[in-house]
Amino acid sequence: MAVKEMPALPNTAAQAVDIQERRKPLGRRIYEGRVAYTMLAPTFVFLLIFMYYPALLGLYRSAFKWAPGLDSDFVGLGNFVQLFTKDRVFLNSMDHMLQLAAWYVVSTVGVSLFIAVLIHRLRGGRAQYTFRLGMILPVVIPAIVPLMLWKFIYDVKVGPLNLFLTWIGLESWTRAWLSDPNVALYAVMLRNFPWVDGVAILILLAGLQAIPYEIVESAMIDGATEMRRFWSIELPLIAGQIKLISVLTIMWGVQEFTAVFAMTQGGPINSTMVPGMWMFWNAFRINKMGYASAIGVVLFLLTLVLTLINMKYITTEEY
Amino acid sequence: MSAAGTEMRVPYRRSRGEQVGVFLRGDWWRIVLLGLFLVGGIAPLVMAFLISLKTIPQFARQPFALTFPLHWENYGFAFEIVLEFIRNSIIISGVTVLGVLLLASLSAYAFGILEFPARQPLFYLVLSLMMVPSAMTLIPSFVLVKDLGLMNTYWAMILPWIASGQVFAMFILRTFFESLPKELFDAARIDGASEWQGYWRIALPLSKSMLGVAAILNILGTWNNLIWPYLTIQRQTLLPLTPGLWAYQTEYFTRYGLTMAGLLIGSIPLVILFIFTSRWFVAGLTSGAIKV
Numbered sequence: 088m089a090v091k092e093m094p095a096l097p098n099t100a101a102q103a104v105d106i107q108e109r110r111k112p113l114g115r116r117i118y119e120g121r122v123a124y125t126m127l128a129p130t131f132v133f134l135l136i137f138m139y140y141p142a143l144l145g146l147y148r149s150a151f152k153w154a155p156g157l158d159s160d161f162v163g164l165g166n167f168v169q170l171f172t173k174d175r176v177f178l179n180s181m182d183h184m185l186q187l188a189a190w191y192v193v194s195t196v197g198v199s200l201f202i203a204v205l206i207h208r209l210r211g212g213r214a215q216y217t218f219r220l221g222m223i224l225p226v227v228i229p230a231i232v233p234l235m236l237w238k239f240i241y242d243v244k245v246g247p248l249n250l251f252l253t254w255i256g257l258e259s260w261t262r263a264w265l266s267d268p269n270v271a272l273y274a275v276m277l278r279n280f281p282w283v284d285g286v287a288i289l290i291l292l293a294g295l296q297a298i299p300y301e302i303v304e305s306a307m308i309d310g311a312t313e314m315r316r317f318w319s320i321e322l323p324l325i326a327g328q329i330k331l332i333s334v335l336t337i338m339w340g341v342q343e344f345t346a347v348f349a350m351t352q353g354g355p356i357n358s359t360m361v362p363g364m365w366m367f368w369n370a371f372r373i374n375k376m377g378y379a380s381a382i383g384v385v386l387f388l389l390t391l392v393l394t395l396i397n398m399k400y401i402t403t404e405e406y
Numbered sequence: 407m408s409a410a411g412t413e414m415r416v417p418y419r420r421s422r423g424e425q426v427g428v429f430l431r432g433d434w435w436r437i438v439l440l441g442l443f444l445v446g447g448i449a450p451l452v453m454a455f456l457i458s459l460k461t462i463p464q465f466a467r468q469p470f471a472l473t474f475p476l477h478w479e480n481y482g483f484a485f486e487i488v489l490e491f492i493r494n495s496i497i498i499s500g501v502t503v504l505g506v507l508l509l510a511s512l513s514a515y516a517f518g519i520l521e522f523p524a525r526q527p528l529f530y531l532v533l534s535l536m537m538v539p540s541a542m543t544l545i546p547s548f549v550l551v552k553d554l555g556l557m558n559t560y561w562a563m564i565l566p567w568i569a570s571g572q573v574f575a576m577f578i579l580r581t582f583f584e585s586l587p588k589e590l591f592d593a594a595r596i597d598g599a600s601e602w603q604g605y606w607r608i609a610l611p612l613s614k615s616m617l618g619v620a621a622i623l624n625i626l627g628t629w630n631n632l633i634w635p636y637l638t639i640q641r642q643t644l645l646p647l648t649p650g651l652w653a654y655q656t657e658y659f660t661r662y663g664l665t666m667a668g669l670l671i672g673s674i675p676l677v678i679l680f681i682f683t684s685r686w687f688v689a690g691l692t693s694g695a696i697k698v
């Protein structure tokens with residue numbers, strides 16, 4: 088490891104030292120690493136108790152019919168079989184999750200890209216700075232606040248959305264947005280209009296600003312229009328950032344259920360149920376802990392597959 | 407905001423006349439569009455502010471426009487309740503972030519600077535945890551915390567959050583430590599410094615801003631967690647801010663003036679933090695983009 092860090096010339100000397108190091112007996116090298124192991128010890132104590140143990144226990148419990156305090160029955164893959172063959176709510180929740188994740192990706196990438204390009208094209212440095220700051224500011228509002236506000240906006244009687252629709256003469260469009268099974272999922276999905284995502288904007292903007300100006304300039308001299316500049320130069324050069332945001336958003340969308348939890352708890356009639364919420368419901372409302380653990384394992388496998396796809400097919404650079 | 411102003415360098419400043427010229431040359435429609443996005447994003451907060459000054463009858467008569475007299479006492483009422491949540495959150499997130507920084511910087515130093523057998527395997531063992539979603543550990547962690555008798559204590563949140571938070575913090579700190587010149591540490595060793603001194607006197611002072619970034623990210627994560635405190639804390643006096651606001655809104659749901667005032671007061675602490683640490687915020691928010 089140390090060899091790579093060294094400049095070219097003293098490489099051989101360093102290698103010699105390294106080989107010498109490696110010739111020492113293992114026991115001695117472990118002894119000499121005692122400071123390092125001491126430094127790592129607290130980290131691993133915490134990880135063993137609060138990360139590895141729960142993760143492995145979750146895996147183990149997913150093979151049981153289990154409620155705390157009661158005897159558990161080993162059912163092998165029974166929980167998974169039931170999930171994917173009999174549990175309509177779970178299958179629907181996977182469908183909802185896919186719809187939500189797809190929308191999150193489209194809206195995050197679309198809106199953020201639009202805003203990032205607009206900010207990038209501003210000519211005044213001060214205006215760029217102001218809008219950049221303005222777009223990240225909402226990050227510091229606790230996430231629960233917009234969720235609660237949007238729950239209010241969708242309210243059937245006093246919600247501004249219905250009042251607005253009545254005011255512009257579309258009274259027939261008004262409805263109980265979060266209690267109508269036909270629209271509740273879309274209401275959850277479309278919350279936070281106009282979907283400004285400060286983090287994504289920052290990442291995309293950094294990508295745009297890293298494009299050497301000579302490239303853009305030579306294209307402009309050759310008569311490229313603004314649209315051409317975007318489609319043929321900027322978009323290909325920030326493809327890495329776009330992929331990164333998509334991957335992060337999808338992985339977040341698979342696990343996330345705070346929004347559903349705070350706005351609808353999965354209702355009405357399970358029309359906004361997502362797997363995370365269904366897991367919560369099984370574990371803490373009807374005490375089917377083993378079954379809920381199985382849902383957790385499914386979410387883990389989904390994340391794992393997405394990560395592997397990400398590592399294999401999508402290379403991201405540092406920015 | 408003045409703190410923020412000094413952080414990012416504006417490359418050059420145009421004269422007043424030039425600025426007007428820029429405006430006329432075609433930036434105006436971009437500024438209008440961007441302004442609309444900003445207004446759209448802030449509108450719910452403005453709405454919350456307008457409603458927060460109303461009594462129930464005022465809201466029933468005229469839900470959105472300003473109504474007089476303004477009822478600032480809604481804020482007094484909400485403040486008494488929300489202040490306790492804020493205090494809990496500051497203790498919980500504060501202790502968590504200190505634990506995370508200590509553990510993460512120690513292990514990052516070991517992984518980034520020191521040589522020892524099984525370094526790489528141990529590192530991958532930690533890194534693999536970044537793939538384990540919190541959903542997977544939610545139920546077993548709950549049972550564990552219950553068995554340890556930590557329910558209804560701050561520790562029910564602090565201990566698991568230190569464990570999970572340190573992974574990402576360690577990762578960004580290790581990357582930073584590795585980028586420091588090796589000669590610094592070699593020179594200190596030759597002068598007889600121990601590795602502990604290398605950690606405390608060289609690595610930590612040099613990485614202040616990286617520690618700040620890791621701290622901000624960690625605080626944002628714990629501050630916004632709703633589900634875990636909701637599960638482990640039943641006593642309202644121990645609730646942190648996020649589940650506290652949720653419980654508060656549920657309790658006073660139809661008294662809109664009070665709930666809106668509470669939500670706005672609850673937003674203040676992070677805004678203050680942001681004002682003083684905006685540079686770390688900006689760097690921290692994009693550090694999710696570092697390659698793994």
